[in-house]
Amino acid sequence: MLNALRQIVQxxxxxxxxxxxxxxxxxxxxxxxxTDVCSIYLRQDSSRRYRLMATHGLNPSAVGRVTMSTNxxxxxxxADRAEAVNIENVDKHSRNLYFPETxxxxxxxxxxxxxxxxxxxxxxxxxxxxxxxxxxxxxxxFLITVSAQLAIRLAHANLTDTLGRVEAKTDAHQDxxxxxxxxxxxxxxxxxxxVVTGKDLSxxxxxxxxxxxxxxxxxxxSVAQVREQISAxxxxxxxxxxxEERELFNVxxxxxxxxxxxxxxxxxxxxxxxxxxxxxxxxxxxxxxxRGMTDEYFRERAIDLIDLGTRVLTALEQxxxxxxxxxxxxxxxxxxxxxxMITMVPAEQLVGLVAVKGSRNSHGAILARALGVPTxxxxxxxxxxxxxxREVIVDGYEAKVYVDPNQxxxxxxxxxxxxxxxMGERYQSLRDEPGVTLDGHRVSLLLNTGLSLDLARAAxxxxxxxxxxxxxxxxxxADRFPSEEEQRVSYQQHLDAFKDKPVTIxxxxxxxxxxxxxFPIQEDNPFLGWRGMRVTLDHPEIFxxxxxxxxxxSVGRNNLRILLPMITSLREYERGYALIRQAHLELIEEGLAxxxxxxxxxxxxxxxxxxxxxxxxxxxxxxxxSNDLVQYLLAVDRSNARVAPLYSSxxxxxxxxxxxxxxxxxxxxxxxxxxxxxxxxPLMATLLIAMGYDGLSMNATSLPRIKSLIRQIDLRQVQVWxxxxxVMEDAKQVERHVIKRMSExxxxxxxxxxxxx
Ligand code: PEP
Ligand code: MG
Numbered sequence: 001m002l003n004a005l006r007q008i009v010q011x012x013x014x015x016x017x018x019x020x021x022x023x024x025x026x027x028x029x030x031x032x033x034x035t036d037v038c039s040i041y042l043r044q045d046s047s048r049r050y051r052l053m054a055t056h057g058l059n060p061s062a063v064g065r066v067t068m069s070t071n072x073x074x075x076x077x078x079a080d081r082a083e084a085v086n087i088e089n090v091d092k093h094s095r096n097l098y099f100p101e102t103x104x105x106x107x108x109x110x111x112x113x114x115x116x117x118x119x120x121x122x123x124x125x126x127x128x129x130x131x132x133x134x135x136x137x138x139x140x141x142f143l144i145t146v147s148a149q150l151a152i153r154l155a156h157a158n159l160t161d162t163l164g165r166v167e168a169k170t171d172a173h174q175d176x177x178x179x180x181x182x183x184x185x186x187x188x189x190x191x192x193x194x195v196v197t198g199k200d201l202s203x204x205x206x207x208x209x210x211x212x213x214x215x216x217x218x219x220x221x222s223v224a225q226v227r228e229q230i231s232a233x234x235x236x237x238x239x240x241x242x243x244e245e246r247e248l249f250n251v252x253x254x255x256x257x258x259x260x261x262x263x264x265x266x267x268x269x270x271x272x273x274x275x276x277x278x279x280x281x282x283x284x285x286x287x288x289x290x291r292g293m294t295d296e297y298f299r300e301r302a303i304d305l306i307d308l309g310t311r312v313l314t315a316l317e318q319x320x321x322x323x324x325x326x327x328x329x330x331x332x333x334x335x336x337x338x339x340x341m342i343t344m345v346p347a348e349q350l351v352g353l354v355a356v357k358g359s360r361n362s363h364g365a366i367l368a369r370a371l372g373v374p375t376x377x378x379x380x381x382x383x384x385x386x387x388x389x390r391e392v393i394v395d396g397y398e399a400k401v402y403v404d405p406n407q408x409x410x411x412x413x414x415x416x417x418x419x420x421x422x423m424g425e426r427y428q429s430l431r432d433e434p435g436v437t438l439d440g441h442r443v444s445l446l447l448n449t450g451l452s453l454d455l456a457r458a459a460x461x462x463x464x465x466x467x468x469x470x471x472x473x474x475x476x477x478a479d480r481f482p483s484e485e486e487q488r489v490s491y492q493q494h495l496d497a498f499k500d501k502p503v504t505i506x507x508x509x510x511x512x513x514x515x516x517x518x519f520p521i522q523e524d525n526p527f528l529g530w531r532g533m534r535v536t537l538d539h540p541e542i543f544x545x546x547x548x549x550x551x552x553x554s555v556g557r558n559n560l561r562i563l564l565p566m567i568t569s570l571r572e573y574e575r576g577y578a579l580i581r582q583a584h585l586e587l588i589e590e591g592l593a594x595x596x597x598x599x600x601x602x603x604x605x606x607x608x609x610x611x612x613x614x615x616x617x618x619x620x621x622x623x624x625x626s627n628d629l630v631q632y633l634l635a636v637d638r639s640n641a642r643v644a645p646l647y648s649s650x651x652x653x654x655x656x657x658x659x660x661x662x663x664x665x666x667x668x669x670x671x672x673x674x675x676x677x678x679x680x681x682p683l684m685a686t687l688l689i690a691m692g693y694d695g696l697s698m699n700a701t702s703l704p705r706i707k708s709l710i711r712q713i714d715l716r717q718v719q720v721w722x723x724x725x726x727v728m729e730d731a732k733q734v735e736r737h738v739i740k741r742m743s744e745x746x747x748x749x750x751x752x753x754x755x756x757x
Contacts, residue, residue: 022054073097183365183375190329203385283309337364352394378641427704444695467697487549532566626676
């Protein structure tokens with residue numbers, strides 16, 4: 001059964017369009033279950049009726065003509081109940097509805113399973129037999145398994161197919177769009193470029209370039225890099241492989257030669273195509289040929305080709321050489337947003353980002369917000385290859401991505417973009433004003449930074465300093481660990497950009513959804529695994545190199561503060577602190593006039609909430625990493641789009657934890673800020689101010705908005721709101737209450753929030 005299931009799923013994946021996929025399913029399910037009929041009914045969004053879309057066994061002319069609502073027929077019954085229906089003899093069943101055009105009067109037994117995606121019944125999968133017999137439990141289980149497996153692919157195929165037919169539209173306004181979650185607010189109109197990081201070479205469309213020599217060079221460098229990787233792999237496995245297996249590595253090397261694949265790719269580049277699209281084109285051609293062969297050995301070789309092509313492509317995309325030929329308004333679309341993806345395109349040409357994975361709190365979205373690039377993430381249904389080179393609109397407010405927009409829609413969005421620019425200019429007038437409430441309560445407003453790209457913007461928004469410099473960002477964009485000197489230079493740039501203001505540099509926080517390409521960590525459960533401080537305490541050489549670079553950079557500036565991530569025990573803090581002292585002493589011995597910086601702790605796991613008092617006694621300051629804290633308190637993966645609705649910082653448990661942290665810190669006169677994304681959310685920011693947080697650290701886009709908001713509220717007033725929500729038991733209730741109170745003040749929370757227009 002498992003084998004049959006795998007074959008069905010594989011066949012559907014390989015199908016080039018929805019109709020083909022449906023044909024394959026009905027044929028293969030019928031054969032696997034030895035039934036007389038297998039049919040698929042899909043829900044029509046316009047009429048909400050279930051229409052026969054494919055059948056093997058019923059009269060083929062009935063396809064497209066037979067439809068049922070949820071209160072009609074057995075198919076309607078399956079859809080209505082959202083569960084399998086197993087009927088021995090349909091003639092005796094009151095819900096049976098006979099459609100003469102199908103010829104189904106010949107079939108007595110019926111088994112139907114709903115095809116459900118995201119809680120919605122998209123369709124019904126049915127098998128029938130001529131003799132009256134009750135399908136067995138294992139038949140039922142098999143059909144349910146097939147349906148569940150197919151649901152995602154059908155949802156996906158449905159949309160892809162819609163896009164394939166240019167005239168087909170998907171909403172009342174005749175616009176084709178995909179929906180996800182808002183990653184960064186703002187809107188952009190531009191040309192999509194698909195970034196392929198997985199094995200989906202077929203998603204890359206041919207793209208032309210004028211800079212042929214540059215592209216040939218980039219390709220040659222990538223090939224050289226892949227050759228090195230292959231030799232290193234061959235060497236390390238040499239003792240464990242037999243001669244024949246070792247020969248495979250040589251085959252790979254030969255395939256890259258100028259008289260083989262390598263030469264063909266160069267030839268294609270010389271015809272005027274980019275290196276990236278040439279690799280994909282040549283490899284795809286060969287893959288198709290291999291796949292069409294009857295000999296299994298050759299069909300299998302297609303996998304080697306894809307592997308090799310993907311390696312070269314990955315090397316090419318990770319190379320730091322800027323790619324030529326992006327349009328001035330480039331929207332990158334890919335599986336997920338990464339630092340290396342963003343740096344592929346010159347900053348001034350990147351106007352939008354779209355990703356299949358991720359949610360508002362995944363690091364890709366955080367990065368996008370830091371750069372102020374309108375972004376939609378978690379567009380689960382998107383087969384992003386179909387967007388390559390198409391015109392798109394990214395609406396980061398409504399979390400929608402429009403494809404091939406018409407003139408009227410483009411005009412509307414250009415207007416919104418203009419309004420946004422004007423609003424930005426208005427905020428700019430508050431640049432030199434403090435973050436102070438109407439009744440005189442001062443809140444320190446700090447910045448979250450990470451890439452040197454955002455440094456220029458950051459220094460200009462009127463912040464009181466840097467509350468969180470995510471030092472892993474430049475590590476993620478590099479192709480090896482940066483040296484001590486390279487790190488010193490970049491830290492010094494930060495310290496200089498905020499002279500006389502505190503700059504809080506967090507030590508390397510990798511793991512979870514922040515991998516380093518050159519230091520892979522394979523874990524089943526990375527968010528509960530080797531993350532942050534756990535990695536650097538196991539690798540003191542990496543930690544010491546980084547801290548030495550920070551301390552050296554601080555000489556003569558003295559505005560450095562060091563922050564330790566993912567602290568789960570006092571011991572971790574003490575070990576981290578001891579290493580910082582060690583680096584400090586070493587540098588003094590080396591003759592540098594380095595001051596010992598303030599050292600702080602991130603409170604981002606529940607254990608640290610419960611030990612906040614003990615940590616506050618020891619550390620110079622605390623900083624709440626609410627992005628992780630919420631995920632660990634609520635057991636909701638911050639990057640998983642499927643559970644994103646459950647991720648809420650308004651959850652009463654989160655509010656209680658946040659209150660408890662500030663109380664613990666202030667008991668020991670330890671200052672405490674929040675540097676998670678909630679600090680930049682107007683609703684949460686007001687509650688944090690009411691709780692007594694000393695500072696809020698956020699991205700450069702949110703800071704001017706939050707400053708403007710703080711200057712319109714009164715501390716005593718928001719403290720009343722905090723009391724009011726104390727009795728509330730549900731996250732939605734809390735959120736609604738704060739929105740209501742803010743609106744009463746005449747402050748439009750929607751506009752300030754920047755997530756929904
Ligand atoms: C956090 O967890 O809130 C935080 C600021 O750290 P990061 O988002 O980088 O994990
Ligand atoms: Mg964190």
